[in-house]
Amino acid sequence: MEFQFTQKQIDFRNEVLNFLKTELPSDWPDRMKYWPGGYGSMELNEDPEMVRTAIAFKNKLAEKGWLTISWPKEYGGKQYSYMEQAIYEDLIMYYKAPGMGIATGIAGPSILHFGTEENKKDWIPPIARGEINLWLGYSEPDAGSDLAAMRTTAIEDGDDYIINGQKIWSSAAHLSDYAWLAAKTDPDAKPHKGMSMFIVDNKSPGVTIRPLINILGSHSFNEVFFDNVRVPKRNLIGQKNMGFYYLMLALDFERLMVGIGAFAKMLEELIAYVKTAQRDGRPLSENVQVRQQIAYLATRLEVAYKFFWRTADMLDKGQQPSVEASALKLICTELSRKMADMSMEIMGPYGQLTGPSPWTPIRGMIPKGYLDCISATVGAGSSEIQRNIVAQRGLGLPRK
Amino acid sequence: MDFDLTQEQKILKQSARDFLKKECPPSLLRELKSDEKGYLPRMWKKMAGLGWTGVMIPESFNGIGGDFIELSILLEAMGEVNCPSPFFSTIVLGAMPILLAGNENQKKALLPGIADGNLLTAFALTEPGQYFDPVHIAMEAAPDTDGYVLTGTKLFVENAHVADKIICAARTGGNPGDKNGLTLFIVNGKNPGIRVNRIQTLAHDHQCEVVLDHVRVSGNDVLGPVDGAFEILESIQARAVVAKCAELVGCLQTAFDMSVTYAKERNQFNRPIGSFQAVQHHLANMVLDVDGARFITYQAAWKIARDLPFRKDASMCKAWTGTAARQVTTLAHQIHGAIGFCEEMNLHLYYRKAKAGEVFFGDPAYHLEKVAQALGL
Numbered sequence: 208m209e210f211q212f213t214q215k216q217i218d219f220r221n222e223v224l225n226f227l228k229t230e231l232p233s234d235w236p237d238r239m240k241y242w243p244g245g246y247g248s249m250e251l252n253e254d255p256e257m258v259r260t261a262i263a264f265k266n267k268l269a270e271k272g273w274l275t276i277s278w279p280k281e282y283g284g285k286q287y288s289y290m291e292q293a294i295y296e297d298l299i300m301y302y303k304a305p306g307m308g309i310a311t312g313i314a315g316p317s318i319l320h321f322g323t324e325e326n327k328k329d330w331i332p333p334i335a336r337g338e339i340n341l342w343l344g345y346s347e348p349d350a351g352s353d354l355a356a357m358r359t360t361a362i363e364d365g366d367d368y369i370i371n372g373q374k375i376w377s378s379a380a381h382l383s384d385y386a387w388l389a390a391k392t393d394p395d396a397k398p399h400k401g402m403s404m405f406i407v408d409n410k411s412p413g414v415t416i417r418p419l420i421n422i423l424g425s426h427s428f429n430e431v432f433f434d435n436v437r438v439p440k441r442n443l444i445g446q447k448n449m450g451f452y453y454l455m456l457a458l459d460f461e462r463l464m465v466g467i468g469a470f471a472k473m474l475e476e477l478i479a480y481v482k483t484a485q486r487d488g489r490p491l492s493e494n495v496q497v498r499q500q501i502a503y504l505a506t507r508l509e510v511a512y513k514f515f516w517r518t519a520d521m522l523d524k525g526q527q528p529s530v531e532a533s534a535l536k537l538i539c540t541e542l543s544r545k546m547a548d549m550s551m552e553i554m555g556p557y558g559q560l561t562g563p564s565p566w567t568p569i570r571g572m573i574p575k576g577y578l579d580c581i582s583a584t585v586g587a588g589s590s591e592i593q594r595n596i597v598a599q600r601g602l603g604l605p606r607k
Numbered sequence: 608m609d610f611d612l613t614q615e616q617k618i619l620k621q622s623a624r625d626f627l628k629k630e631c632p633p634s635l636l637r638e639l640k641s642d643e644k645g646y647l648p649r650m651w652k653k654m655a656g657l658g659w660t661g662v663m664i665p666e667s668f669n670g671i672g673g674d675f676i677e678l679s680i681l682l683e684a685m686g687e688v689n690c691p692s693p694f695f696s697t698i699v700l701g702a703m704p705i706l707l708a709g710n711e712n713q714k715k716a717l718l719p720g721i722a723d724g725n726l727l728t729a730f731a732l733t734e735p736g737q738y739f740d741p742v743h744i745a746m747e748a749a750p751d752t753d754g755y756v757l758t759g760t761k762l763f764v765e766n767a768h769v770a771d772k773i774i775c776a777a778r779t780g781g782n783p784g785d786k787n788g789l790t791l792f793i794v795n796g797k798n799p800g801i802r803v804n805r806i807q808t809l810a811h812d813h814q815c816e817v818v819l820d821h822v823r824v825s826g827n828d829v830l831g832p833v834d835g836a837f838e839i840l841e842s843i844q845a846r847a848v849v850a851k852c853a854e855l856v857g858c859l860q861t862a863f864d865m866s867v868t869y870a871k872e873r874n875q876f877n878r879p880i881g882s883f884q885a886v887q888h889h890l891a892n893m894v895l896d897v898d899g900a901r902f903i904t905y906q907a908a909w910k911i912a913r914d915l916p917f918r919k920d921a922s923m924c925k926a927w928t929g930t931a932a933r934q935v936t937t938l939a940h941q942i943h944g945a946i947g948f949c950e951e952m953n954l955h956l957y958y959r960k961a962k963a964g965e966v967f968f969g970d971p972a973y974h975l976e977k978v979a980q981a982l983g984l
């Protein structure tokens with residue numbers, strides 16, 4: 208057992224830290240009002256200047272090979288350990304910096320696992336260079352927790368597949384280049400035997416993206432319609448009809464992306480706030496209940512970090528975290544809710560203030576988080592589903 | 608013991624629901640969130656026509672009499688649809704303080720206007736940095752020839768932007784922290800020394816920052832005893848939290864009903880999500896919260912109506928119902944999944960209102976402390 212980083216890892220951590228401090232505007236973390244664990248915040252695309260900064264920053268990350276730290280060198284990676292990748296992710300999310308995404312976090316690793324050589328040649332280089340963005344095309348109106356129930360079809364036709372159907376809750380589809388899409392290639396087979404994964408160009412004729420406005424008032428997700436969309440066969444990822452298993456693995460990768468650093472940052476902001484803010488003429492930090500709440504959150508976060516590092520440790524030992532990814536996702540998103548609840552309790556009536564005013568605590572983050580944490584325990588598989596996975600897949604408890 | 612409403616009360620509840628069903632879809636809260644007034648004057652007129660604005664006001668002042676249970680029934684019905692209106696700020700926080708502390712002249716001057724729906728009020732208590740306990744009030748009311756001059760800032764004053772009168776708590780003596788020295792004033796809402804800034808809130812509930820800059824108030828506009836408002840404030844607060852809980856009961860009940868319906872209708876894995884025990888347990892936990900909130904709220908309302916001691920009940924009621932409001936609306940969202948996360952759905956409006964209700968005039972922790980005190984601790 209060893210509960211500390213190696214010297215190499217410490218050096219790497221400092222390198223990333225210095226990079227973030229020098230390359231990002233110092234007010235960047237404050238301008239990104241992303242609530243830890245939430246899936247609904249989309250500040251970035253609202254300010255063109257921030258978008259430019261983000262793109263420039265991401266290009267630099269790509270040059271350094273940090274978008275793909277743990278990938279093999281032949282695929283544009285640095286071939287560092289997963290622990291180093293986790294260290295990088297922690298800091299990126301602490302700074303709310305644009306350095307992680309579906310392409311490098313989910314699609315890329317999935318393709319490396321089960322893609323054909325052609326798939327790897329087609330997709331890995333542009334992903335590693337940070338050139339393309341993907342959105343997740345899993346959920347449908349009648350297939351949320353139950354992805355096997357999806358109805359979107361991809362039927363072979365000459366050199367193409369023809370896609371028909373509807374996806375929903377498609378986060379950032381309107382800001383991405385391609386869909387990372389699950390569809391039924393054998394609609395008559397058992398769901399687990401008739402699904403395949405594709406990469407589909409958003410610009411293909413027949414793709415229609417319609418905005419959905421979320422309860423934060425942001426356009427973060429969409430409905431996407433596929434009407435006889437032709438996709439070249441080489442965009443099939445891996446083997447035909449194996450998609451359900453690929454999807455399960457892709458979900459494991461997604462559940463590792465918990466944004467742990469953002470929790471640490473938010474906790475620091477809370478601590479700074481209670482040290483300065485007064486309540487009825489006394490510092491909030493003197494209030495017994497407030498002290499307990501902050502200590503409680505800090506303790507939970509410390510434990511959540513252990514779940515996080517544990518998954519990196521497993522990956523470095525050649526094991527694929529699956530149940531462990533679900534446990535990590537569960538503890539972090541439940542902490543997202545707890546942090547929002549307790550912050551609101553600490554702020555009392557001031558927690559209601561959403562707009563800019565001299566009385567609004569922490570830039571209005573708290574009520575925003577109180578809304579966005581609703582999505583934390585739903586998106587990427589609800590808490591109930593994560594508990595089912597831990598109980599059934601993890602403990603082997605019977606399903607019926 | 609009888610846990611059911613009387614026949615008359617049932618009729619009142621049904622007619623309130625029928626009216627609101629026609630006039631006030633739950634989405635109105637969202638539609639009016641940036642509205643200049645924040646309510647529909649036409650609907651307000653109709654409410655007055657039904658006698659709602661006169662509910663606690665004696666017939667001698669143009670009201671319809673009525674007791675706290677009837678008030679609670681109306682508030683519950685409004686809570687069911689998130690009704691945006693000046694009802695709470697005018698009836699619970701205007702008419703009630705005047706009834707509790709006003710002299711005959713003040714009652715004659717103000718209550719008929721409120722009962723007719725022509726006079727709107729707001730209640731200004733909390734100051735920047737303050738939470739819930741009125742002892743901390745610092746705003747100075749300096750004596751002046753035949754009156755007082757008020758200077759300071761109040762926060763969270765709902766509907767101050769449309770109020771004809773603002774009931775304002777200020778200090779005529781003592782220091783912040785003292786129970787003595789507090790006085791209530793009836794301030795003209797249109798006084799040129801008053802600046803009202805709307806503040807954006809989670810529940811779209813038209814709360815305001817009210818800045819008073821040397822606002823002159825005549826001695827005739829002191830509500831209740833000079834220096835002795837603390838006890839009245841406590842009494843207003845205790846009644847107001849029960850009234851708020853009645854509203855929350857409607858809010859909770861609706862979020863709960865929506866969830867039960869959804870759990871039966873939404874299918875995943877070829878079966879209703881309500882067939883999963885995880886979802887069933889959420890709903891069963893919600894039953895305890897919802898029913899508990901209803902019981903404890905109506906018990907407190909009943910005690911107020913019967914003139915029985917009710918302070919401890921009021922605090923228990925607020926502690927339970929405030930927590931229940933949050934838990935029920937949170938679980939309601941959990942059960943609805945992504946669909947509840949859409950702006951155009953109404954569920955989040957209940958979630959927002961539940962939070963605002965939870966912190967109104969004392970959060971659960973504040974009221975639990977009051978319960979502890981009432982238990983002799």
Ligand SMILES: Cc1cc2nc3c(=O)[nH]c(=O)nc-3n(C[C@H](O)[C@H](O)[C@H](O)COP(=O)(O)OP(=O)(O)OC[C@H]3O[C@@H](n4cnc5c(N)ncnc54)[C@H](O)[C@@H]3O)c2cc1C
Nearest residue numbers: 246345346351352376378582586587589591883941944945
């Ligand atoms: C902000 C946000 C962003 C999202 N982004 C994307 C995206 O980019 N791409 C994408 O494909 N999807 C996305 N999603 C969708 C997300 O994956 C689904 O919301 C999630 O899988 C739940 O599905 P559902 O919303 O249909 O709820 P349902 O599956 O209908 O679930 C409703 C309730 O039933 C419970 N339930 C369901 N099945 C069971 C069971 N077997 N046992 C116990 N309880 C059960 C659930 O836990 C939940 O409480 C996003 C969702 C949100 C909120």
